[in-house]
Amino acid sequence: MIRTVYVYGSPVLRKVAQNITPDYPQLDALIADMFETMEQSDGIGLAAPQIGLSIRLFVVDGTPLADDDPTLKDFRKAFINAQITERFGEKVIYNEGCLSLPGLHEDVERESKVRIRYHDEKFVEHEEVYEGMAARIIQHEYDHLDGILFTDRVSPIRKQLLRSKLNAIAKGKYSASYKCRIG
Incomplete structure (x- = not known):
């Protein structure tokens, strides 16, 4: 099932998210919905x-x-209760976009490597390093889990230059090919 994407101005995007337990209701269906929503939104x-x-x-x-x-090639997975334990490597600038900020793209500097601890969809714990x-x-x-948007990192x-574009999104003045809402 395709879910509605919440856009800039929605309070949920600024909250620090809570950990879940293996008995979270309909977790498998939620993960499947999230993949479907992401794919249909070209994310x-x-x-x-x-x-x-x-x-x-x-x-x-x-x-x-x-x-x-x-x-x-095979980088398709779910991360549950993720914790980035280390960010390292050279800092790299790349132009990012976000489904919650339709039409907005900005250069963002991030470390080239991370070490992350998380549970997969079967609640098996992993600790892995990713790069690039x-x-x-x-x-x-991961920033979304801490209430951070990529525009906070510019x-x-x-x-300052983005303020009017962000305010427009918060007022519903944006175009997206997927189902969105503010709220």
């Missing part, structure tokens, strides 16, 4: 707060980028 990541749920869950699928970056685009996707989605001058 490569989606965090639960973006569909109105303040829980520590996000899904990623880097396979659409695999032609340019073969390391992403996989690390960027993880950091972007320079102060860029933030």
Whole structure:
């Protein structure tokens, strides 16, 4: 089932999400819905707060980028109760977008590597290191769990320049090919 994506101005996007337990209601269906919503919206990541749920869950699928970056060929997974324990490597600037900020793209500087501890959809715990685009996707989605949007990571001058665009999104003045809401 395709879920509605909450956009800038929705309070759920600014909350710190809560951990969940293995008995979270209909977790498998929720994860399947998140993958379907992400794919139908042409996204490569989606965090639960973006569909109105303040829980520590996000899904990623880097396979659409695999032609340019073969390391992403099998990078499709769910991260539950994730904790980034280390960010390291050189800082790299890349132009990011977000389903919760339709039509907005900005250069964001992030570390090139992350170490993350998380549970998969079967609640098996993992600790892994990711680098390159996989690390960027993880950091972007992980930020959503802490109430952070990529626009929070741009320079102060860029933030000022973005203010009117962000206010427009919060007032419903945006165009998206997927189902969105503010609330």
